[in-house]
Amino acid sequence: MDLSVRIGSLTLKNPVVAASGCFGYGVEYADVVDLSSLGAIVSKGLFLAPREGHPAPRIVETPAGMINAIGLQGIGARRFVDEKLPELRARGATVIVNVCGTTLDEYVDVSRVVSDADGVAAIELNISCPNIKEGGIQFGCSLSGTFDVVSAVRKATRLPVIPKLTPNVTDVASFARAAEDAGADAVSLVNTFLAMAIDVETRRPKISNVVGGLSGPAIRPIAVRMVWECRQTVKIPIFGMGGIADARDALEFLIAGADAVQIGTANFVDPFVWPKVIDGIRAYMDRHAIARVADLVGSMDAREHAADPT
């Protein structure tokens, strides 16, 4: 049984990946998860300089989901390379670094820093964080901005480049197309949905940033639809994500057209979710006599529902 996934020049051992911002720098989970058992882990978003992020409260729960506005707190790309990467390498993790920038030049500079480091497998370009004004969303919400930042980073690194797309646009597939045209090796989708929640007793917003990004099972059907739309539009691989909590959820994304999936919020609820999802995919493939996980990708049977013969 072949669970491997090809993303440009990179081969992942399986399609189950830890999503950025939901797995710390990976080292936090080294005691509870065999990091080498995951397809990859995506680091927290990294700028050149450290950032402290937003004040608390930074999260609030909503029905079947949560809204977060962490504000991309992070240690910066160089400290990540110096302090976190060696342990990740020693533990056999496949590391994708989530690269942030406030300017096009910063995306390029951060990409160079991580490209020069030993043990980075790919770059995920964060052009979709909804929570900070200068967090790249200005690139991710414009087709030309998406094209420009992907092109610039594409020229600066040999690593696979994977822009992470925002769902907070009318037509996410056109952004996937812009990324593909600019030389992206794959796309990740979706980042969180811009959202807010208010305490009606105090009339105060429930998180300090007022607005934040909605994640969790609540967004899953919308994310599946967006992955499916992008699969119709681009040929490059897709990392699908949005509310995946078990193997069936992951399979739904694969069948919709994702080549691999990322899990975020579910890891907060159950940090032992990883082997359950990987084993569940394997059991499904066994049950359905599917030899290669790649054969599942985009395999939705979209024929019109036949009339019930009875």
Added chain:
Amino acid sequence: MPIDVPARVLANRRLSDDYNVLALDAPAIAAATEPGQFVMLKPRAGCDPLLRRPFSVFEVLRDDRGAAAAITILSKRVGPSTQAIFDALPGRRVDCLGPLGRPFTPVNPPSEAWMIAGGVGLAPFATLAQALRARGASTTLFYGARRAAELFYLDFFRALGVDLVLTTEDGSAGERGRIVAPLERRLAERSASAPVMLYACGPEPMLDAVARTAARHSRPCQISVERIMGCGLGGCYSCVVPMRGDDGAVHNVRSCIAGPVLVADRVVWE
């Protein structure tokens, strides 16, 4: 290394209309827990509420041979998760991840230990009191609540030989007012050469006040904070507390892994 078990509810003791003590069958967690550590509980399966909630380990229950057998948590009903904990019937399963976080550092004699608890902030002090008394440290519990009926487990602490200083907001037991007032007086009376370690847990305004009082009297103070927490393992960066670092700058520190027990004079209260 934390473990996750579907812990069976052994008992649910209602202490008042809002407070209860839930006993969970989690021997491996019980055996590994140090005073001040916490567990992440998911009292209801499914998506609403979605996330786990952090609770200090209140007691470590032992079997006839003295082996750790179960933990209890002290909960105050404020939202859907604590409602589920209030309603949990024996035999139900509650996903329980732990033990997590950095514990208190108990002092040894001749240092005295003064524990300051506000309301449900009593939770980490049962196990800490046991550890302190096992070391022979003279231990005092300053314990404030809204009213007499919300001062719990007093006999438990008395049986350990812990001195009690009580306050209630309505004056129905102990001194009327907030717990920081008697703490301030006792510290003022105390010779500066007699070492005292302060430990505090409770609402943030109380922790702020205790931290200021400790600083004014040049006493070391360990506080246990409770922030809105997403994962308990350092993954989500939700539960941060602003703290002054060795570089003099203020950094947002994850209270789940750097805490929940923090050095009080480093915390920068908003």
